[in-house]
Amino acid sequence: MTLDDRQLMKRLEAMLVIADEPMSVVNLATAVGAPVTGVRAALKTLRADYDGEGDGPERGFELREIAGGWRIYVRADLDGVVTDFIGSQAPARLSQAALETLAVIAYKQPVTRSQVAQIRAVNVDSVVRTLLARGLITEMHSDPETGAMHYGTTDLLLQKLGINSIDELPPISPLLDDGADGFEGIDGVA
Numbered sequence: 001m002t003l004d005d006r007q008l009m010k011r012l013e014a015m016l017v018i019a020d021e022p023m024s025v026v027n028l029a030t031a032v033g034a035p036v037t038g039v040r041a042a043l044k045t046l047r048a049d050y051d052g053e054g055d056g057p058e059r060g061f062e063l064r065e066i067a068g069g070w071r072i073y074v075r076a077d078l079d080g081v082v083t084d085f086i087g088s089q090a091p092a093r094l095s096q097a098a099l100e101t102l103a104v105i106a107y108k109q110p111v112t113r114s115q116v117a118q119i120r121a122v123n124v125d126s127v128v129r130t131l132l133a134r135g136l137i138t139e140m141h142s143d144p145e146t147g148a149m150h151y152g153t154t155d156l157l158l159q160k161l162g163i164n165s166i167d168e169l170p171p172i173s174p175l176l177d178d179g180a181d182g183f184e185g186i187d188g189v190a
Contacts, residue, residue: 008034008042022069043070092134101127102136106157107172110140110150136160 011032015023023031029039043063052058061072074082094102101124104116117124128151131137140152153166163169 016072022067022071024069098127105137105151106153109152112148
């Protein structure tokens with residue numbers, strides 16, 4: 001194995017570690033600046049190495065060719081270990097902006113991103129992407145006239161809140177300030 005082969009495999013590993021979906025051989029070749037034939041051969045060498053076919057042990061991960069691309073996955077026999085670990089971790093907390101956006105969507109659904117932004121008076125694009133990525137909201141349908149996507153909550157949110165239906169959310173009006181604070185003693189206001 002030449003130094004160039006080792007450098008190519010290191011580059012491929014770096015790309016595969018960050019990939020969140022399978023990467024085609026052509027995309028990998030472009031990313032690492034190597035010919036497709038060299039990348040294909042290096043991927044097969046890496047897979048054999050991870051599978052323990054050389055002098056080293058079988059690794060806790062494997063390199064799979066799936067859906068027209070390559071990606072690193074946890075070995076199937078270790079799924080339980082990973083699941084237990086992830087389940088034992090403290091859940092990631094939502095930011096105040098995410099909680100406010102989620103509340104607007106929960107109470108106003110189906111609602112568009114621009115409607116949420118108008119209610120909150122801030123840009124909510126990144127917050128909506130975060131909520132979508134966490135599976136707390138979903139794209140319901142697009143507006144036939146404007147093409148704007150309407151969002152709603154998911155069953156995962158219901159599960160996290162410990163409720164069976166969005167109808168079980170507390171009514172929002174009792175939680176809002178009526179605006180009378182500071183006006184006591186002014187004529188006509190009790």
